[in-house]
Amino acid sequence: xxxxxxxxxxxxxxxxxxxxxxxxxxxxxxxxxxxxxxxxxxxxxxxxxxxxxxxxxxxxxxxxxxxxxxxxxxxxxxxxxxxxxxxxxxxxxxxxxxxxxxxxxxxxxxxxxxxxxxxxxxxxxxxxxxxxxxxxxxxxxxxxxxxxxxxxxxxxxxxxxxxxxxxxxxxxxxxxxxxxxxxxxxxxxxxxxxxxxxxxxxxxxxxxxxxxxxxxxxxxxxxxxxxxxxxxxxxxxxxxxxxxxxxxxxxxxxxxxxxxxxxxxxxxxxxxxxxxxxxxxxxxxxxxxxxxxxxxxxxxxxxxxxxxxxxxxxxxxxxxxxxxxxxxxxxxxxxxxxxxxxxxxxxxxxxxxxxxxxxxxxxxxxxxxxxxxxxxxxxxxxxxxxxxxxxxxxxxxxxxxxxxxxxxxxxxxxxxxxxxxxxxxxxxxxxxxxxxxxxxxxxxxxxxxxxxxxxxxxxxxxxxxxxxxxxxxxxxxxxxxxxxxxxxxxxxxxxxxxxxxxx
Numbered sequence: 001x002x003x004x005x006x007x008x009x010x011x012x013x014x015x016x017x018x019x020x021x022x023x024x025x026x027x028x029x030x031x032x033x034x035x036x037x038x039x040x041x042x043x044x045x046x047x048x049x050x051x052x053x054x055x056x057x058x059x060x061x062x063x064x065x066x067x068x069x070x071x072x073x074x075x076x077x078x079x080x081x082x083x084x085x086x087x088x089x090x091x092x093x094x095x096x097x098x099x100x101x102x103x104x105x106x107x108x109x110x111x112x113x114x115x116x117x118x119x120x121x122x123x124x125x126x127x128x129x130x131x132x133x134x135x136x137x138x139x140x141x142x143x144x145x146x147x148x149x150x151x152x153x154x155x156x157x158x159x160x161x162x163x164x165x166x167x168x169x170x171x172x173x174x175x176x177x178x179x180x181x182x183x184x185x186x187x188x189x190x191x192x193x194x195x196x197x198x199x200x201x202x203x204x205x206x207x208x209x210x211x212x213x214x215x216x217x218x219x220x221x222x223x224x225x226x227x228x229x230x231x232x233x234x235x236x237x238x239x240x241x242x243x244x245x246x247x248x249x250x251x252x253x254x255x256x257x258x259x260x261x262x263x264x265x266x267x268x269x270x271x272x273x274x275x276x277x278x279x280x281x282x283x284x285x286x287x288x289x290x291x292x293x294x295x296x297x298x299x300x301x302x303x304x305x306x307x308x309x310x311x312x313x314x315x316x317x318x319x320x321x322x323x324x325x326x327x328x329x330x331x332x333x334x335x336x337x338x339x340x341x342x343x344x345x346x347x348x349x350x351x352x353x354x355x356x357x358x359x360x361x362x363x364x365x366x367x368x369x370x371x372x373x374x375x376x377x378x379x380x381x382x383x384x385x386x387x388x389x390x391x392x393x394x395x396x397x398x399x400x401x402x403x404x405x406x407x408x409x410x411x412x413x414x415x416x417x418x419x420x421x422x423x424x425x426x427x428x429x430x431x432x433x434x435x436x437x438x439x440x441x442x443x444x445x446x447x448x449x450x451x452x453x454x455x456x457x458x459x460x461x462x463x464x465x466x467x468x469x470x471x472x473x474x475x476x477x478x479x480x481x482x483x484x485x486x487x488x489x490x491x492x493x494x495x496x497x498x499x500x501x502x503x
Contacts, residue, residue: 007129010359014367019062022055023364026063027371030070034090035078036394041071042437043218045334046210047402049341057342058357062364064338068331069121069314069365073372076113076307080106090310092280096295096302108242109303112250114376116308120258121369124315127262128322129362135323136348142324144456145466149476151449154326156480159438166487168434176442177449179204186451199414206337208406209443212419213436214330215402217426219395242300249292250304253283257305261312266319266328275313276306315365321346322358326445330437333444 013019033044045064052060075090080097093113100109142150159169182193183203194200242250260282261275283305284295293299318335320326325347327333339346344354351358406415429436460466468474 003129003133006133006355006359007363009355010361010363013058013356013360014062014363018056019059019360019364020367022059022063023066023368024371026066027070027368027375029063030067030072031074031372031375033067034071034074034076041068042210042330042334042440043215044071045331045338046207046215047398049207049210049334049338050406052338053341057339057344057354058360060338060342061335061357061361062368064335065318065361065365066368069311069368070372070375072307072310072314073114073117073376076117076303077110077376080109080113080303090276090306092276092306093303095280096297096299099296099298100300100303103298105298108246108300110376111242112246112300112304113307114373116250116254116257116304117311117376118369118373119254120261120308120312121315121372122366123258124262124265124312125362125365125369127312127316128319128365131266131319132323132351132358132362135319136351140348141472142348143470144452144459145470145473146476148449148452148456149467149473149480150324150326151445151452153476153480153483154320154328155438155441155445155449156483157328165433168432169438172429172434172436172438173442176439176444177446179209179439180443180446181450186447187454199412203447204443205410205415205418206443208415208418209422210330210334210337210440211402211406212422213426213429213439216399216419216423217430217436219398220423220427221430223395246300249289250300253301253305254308256282256286257308258312261309262316264309265313265316275309279305279309318361322350322361323348325350327441330440333440336444 014023029044029048030041033041044067048064048067052064055063072090076093076097079090079094080101097109097113100106155173159166159173180203182200184191184201191201257275257279260279264275264278280302283299283301286301288294288299295302314331317328317332320328321332321335325336325345327336327346336346339350344350344357402419403416406419407413426436429439456466457464466473467477
């Protein structure tokens with residue numbers, strides 16, 4: 001009964017004119033960003049963080065959340081029509097979606113992606129609403145030792161579940177932790193690793209690194225690709241409605257993808273991308289029916305399952321953020337930044353101290369999912385037109401917008417130079433095949449880990465055994481060790497590598 005009261009409060013907040021407008025802006029921007037190759041939600045949210053200073057906290061978070069799950073919808077359009085992933089989680093959608101478009105079945109492919117995304121988004125939000133209260137009760141039992149152990153588990157989870165090389169993921173986490181040390185020591189007030197540069201005494205700006213590595217890095221990388229790579233199947237999108245046979249095949253795939261995405265989204269380092277890869281792998285292992293198109297040649301299940309999984313995963317990845325204050329992926333790390341800007345401490349106290357924000361955000365996700373299905377299917381023609389905008393016009397505008405946004409944060413030209421520097425660093429990471437998301441998690445969790453470690457040591461008077469004598473902390477550390485052991489097993493290692501292969 002309490003859940004219905006809370007949801008009633010949330011819908012009351014979400015249905016105000018201002019919040020509806022910002023939910024619509026977030027969904028519209030998210031779809032557009034998903035459609036445009038190379039400009040993902042991480043870069044977009046990083047660019048828009050300075051703009052949220054002047055907004056009320058609820059409206060700002062509703063808009064940023066809309067951008068995140070809206071990009072999951074939009075990414076499928078580019079993947080199906082142009083064979084370019086608008087979003088990392090749309091990589092596997094390309095495999096069968098593009099083949100369907102080449103056979104003149106772009107309409108059913110886009111419809112399968114839209115329907116699967118809508119259903120999974122609604123279920124994911126339902127899971128978020130149901131799990132929020134019990135998890136928050138558990139979170140109130142956490143002390144400094146438990147929070148430190150939870151963050152260790154989060155970082156190890158991010159390494160284990162990151163795509164690509166484990167060694168590179170570990171390197172990125174460590175680099176993020178080291179960058180987080182730059183600034184002023186919390187206890188002594190002494191500047192460290194600032195090299196007598198006054199601007200570094202406050203540490204490296206979170207927005208600066210996120211915008212440089214993800215925004216500018218992606219732009220430089222995309223400018224290196226020739227325009228000829230893009231082949232748009234704009235004229236072939238006519239009939240949207242899937243056939244009865246399509247529905248028979250895609251409904252079980254949508255249900256499987258939704259269940260898998262909802263579960264994996266909660267895990268640290270999980271979220272949309274991992275969910276999409278895992279869902280596609282499971283569909284490939286599921287036996288083909290007689291007469292069904294093989295995978296890789298335009299099977300509708302290869303579109304419906306990953307699209308459902310990535311949307312369910314994007315919704316449930318809010319659970320660890322809102323209940324425990326731990327960001328499970330790069331976008332949630334940016335959401336922590338947005339909450340900090342508005343003086344909101346992410347974690348269990350959000351539900352008690354700011355219930356309007358907590359339940360308003362959850363309710364806005366249902367509204368956002370309804371808006372997205374309306375935005376995506378009828379307006380596909382408009383999104384296709386955006387795909388024909390030449391890169392040489394599109395990217396200078398984004399670069400300028402980023403520079404203005406960064407400068408307006410602190411009115412400091414130093415930040416613009418730093419974004420440029422981290423843009424080059426981001427491009428180097430892409431060239432070396434290094435996933436930059438773990439770096440962002442390390443940067444966010446590093447200072448929090450250090451603070452909780454030192455607080456735990458002060459309370460225990462320097463006794464390190466506090467981390468294993470407290471049952472909750474010991475359980476979390478044991479889970480972290482177990483994760484490392486499991487991923488080190490040769491059979492699991494080979495399966496992991498196989499799951500992330502892009503065909």
